[in-house]
Amino acid sequence: MPASDLTQGPNRLSRYDVVGERADGPDHFVTHVGLHNADNRSVKANEDIGAVHMRPPLAQNGTIKAHVVGSVPLTNDEIKEVSVWINEIDDEYRTASVGPRHQYIIDPVWQCKRDPNTGVLRYRRYSCAGFVLHGHREVGITLLNIDPAVLPEVDRQTIVATYPGIAERAQLLRQFGLEGNGPWRIVLAGYVLHALDRPTDKIRQEPYVARPNDERF
Numbered sequence: 001m002p003a004s005d006l007t008q009g010p011n012r013l014s015r016y017d018v019v020g021e022r023a024d025g026p027d028h029f030v031t032h033v034g035l036h037n038a039d040n041r042s043v044k045a046n047e048d049i050g051a052v053h054m055r056p057p058l059a060q061n062g063t064i065k066a067h068v069v070g071s072v073p074l075t076n077d078e079i080k081e082v083s084v085w086i087n088e089i090d091d092e093y094r095t096a097s098v099g100p101r102h103q104y105i106i107d108p109v110w111q112c113k114r115d116p117n118t119g120v121l122r123y124r125r126y127s128c129a130g131f132v133l134h135g136h137r138e139v140g141i142t143l144l145n146i147d148p149a150v151l152p153e154v155d156r157q158t159i160v161a162t163y164p165g166i167a168e169r170a171q172l173l174r175q176f177g178l179e180g181n182g183p184w185r186i187v188l189a190g191y192v193l194h195a196l197d198r199p200t201d202k203i204r205q206e207p208y209v210a211r212p213n214d215e216r217f
Helices: 076-096 128-137 156-162 170-175 189-196 200-205
Strands: 011-013 018-022 030-036 041-043 047-054 058-066 068-070 110-114 121-126
Touching: 018 058, 018 189, 030 058, 030 128, 030 189, 041 047, 047 128, 058 076, 068 189, 076 121, 076 128, 110 128, 121 128, 128 189
Parallel strands: none
Antiparallel strands: 011 041, 018 030, 018 068, 030 047, 047 058, 110 121
16 A cells, blocks of 8 residues: 555554654654554554554564554565564564664664674664664565665754754764764655555565655655
8 A cells, every 4th residue: 555644544554564653743744663563453543553663672562653654565474574583683682682772773774783703793773764674675675775875865953853852962863873963864764654655566666765855744
């Protein structure tokens, strides 16, 4: 299904469809995305629904307030592969005793942390959008072109809207990969919904290229 605004009516979701949460206000700014964690259920606007998402920390049985949704239909085998991947990520965090802040990153959209001596992968860090995008990549679906050269510039005002409460904490932003005062070329949650707002064959054939103002949906 193309992505949709639930205020226009309820929608039926399958497992690992994408659900998005908006900030309060009239500008439709999408602040968070995750993967729907149930089979075939009807969802309406402002409903708290089960989701796997990177808040942080990674929540396997979390909830998201549903405002917008989208999907590329997954086969049963693809759903199983995504489930295996989610459990792998969770196991990495448990094995390496990774706290919430170290699970999360803004730039790049995901990052592999390896043992400095052996090069062995210890765990992976994600933004909420990165977690959703990587989950789809596990089954061969590249939703979005994440090359910084093609991403829109994001200014500090947008960062404040996206990350209320931490945007003025320079040390924490640096920990999440944002240096300086911007602008930055990063992936925002709304881009995922726009990537899904296309025909299924198009989604599977080529990644979406984000445009300015795609943080709104």
